Structures are given as C-alpha cells and as structure tokens.
Amino acid sequence: MPWWCKLLWYNQLVKNWILTETEKKIVLSLVKKDEEELKTNDKFAIIDSDTFYKSFSEDEKYIFEKYLNFNPQEIRYKLLYLGLEEMPRDIVKIKNQIYFLNGQKRIYYCQYLPKETYLAYCKMNESIQKKLHKKLLVSQGYHSPARHAFIFFENLIEYNFDFIKTVGRVCFPAYSEHVCSRKQAIDFLTQDGIKGEGFEKTREYEWLKENANRFGFSESYPKNNNLEIMWEPWHWHHEN
C-alpha cells in the first residue's frame, strides 16, 4: 500500500477517534471504575458487558460501544480474526500471586486461565524454577471482551488519547489472544515485579525464548513483526 494511501486511512480513523473534552472525561471515569472494581471484585476480569452495563451511564455506554462496535477491517487490520466465544467452562482462578516491587511485597489481582493453558503454565513454571529459582506470574490471562475494552481505555489514557498508538498496543477484542481460549495468551510478570517494558532484559525472557516452545508456548508479537503490533516480549500464547 503506498504511504499516502495509508496516511489517508489513518487520518480518517484518527478523525473518528478525536475525543471531545467531555468524552475524555467519560473515558477517565470508566477507567476509575475499572481500578475500583479490580481492587474488590475477583470476577472483574471475566465480567460480561450486561452485568457491568447495569452500573453505566448512557454516556459511558456510548463510549464503550463506540470501541466494541469499531470494525478493524476499516483500517485493514493485519491480525488474524479469532472471533468472540463463550467463556471457557473449565476456567481456573489464579489468586494471591505474590511479587516484590522495590522490596515491598505485593499481591497481584485475580487472573484466569483455561485449564489446559493453566496446566501447561504450571509445568513450565516447575522447569523455570529448577533453573532460575524463580517463577513466572500471570499479569494478564483470559479476560472477557468487556474487561478488554477497559484495558484499551487504560492504554488510551496512557497514550494521551492517541487512537493509532493505542491500537498498536492493544488488539481489538475479536483479535485478542487474551479473549480467545483456543490460542490463550499469558502476559508474564516476574517475581521482581517486571512486566511490560524491561521484560526483554530479564533472565526469565531469555529462558522463555529457549524453552517455552517445549511447553506449547510461542511469542506472539516478536521484535520487528509485520503485524503492526509493537514488540511484546512478555506476551506468549498457548494453542489449546
């Protein structure tokens, strides 16, 4: 595709997603709700939109739906369409994961994995622990499309409401391996509290690159991938 053509698409898209000050405030309020829920509600990662809609205002629903109804084909999205499915019935809850941040003990909020991925993850952890004396924790496992939208909004704020940058960081729900149990993704967190940026420098990442395939895990978005998704060394998926 010629560069100018790409630019036109992007401009059109950006125009659609230039939020007004009022809309930005709504997004901020949604993310605040998200943070509160995560602190107290174990089931928030798997919440369905109907349940959460009950506490939404009309304005919040509008922004929420604006994202969920967006058709990624409009921007010739390169990722594979995975679809949206029912939550797996054999989902396993992962609670009380302990990590240390600046020497302070912290507990990570509740995560979920389909059983098959969970078992493969446990097996892999036994192996990494023998070698590095450290475990890998789950910072994002399975989550519902509704929760996925909140993650998009969190990142939208982080990227100062730049839609294109955010799309390059957070996949659309029907394309996300966190929402699809057949190709279940795990974002790893180290026991030293490293997730996201910096993960590529850890011994855990080095170990994953050499060994994760043996346990059925693959790095989904490697460095210099041609999917227009940023390098995510912490994001690995398991084919179920």
Ligand SMILES: [Zn+2]
């Ligand atoms: Zn991920």
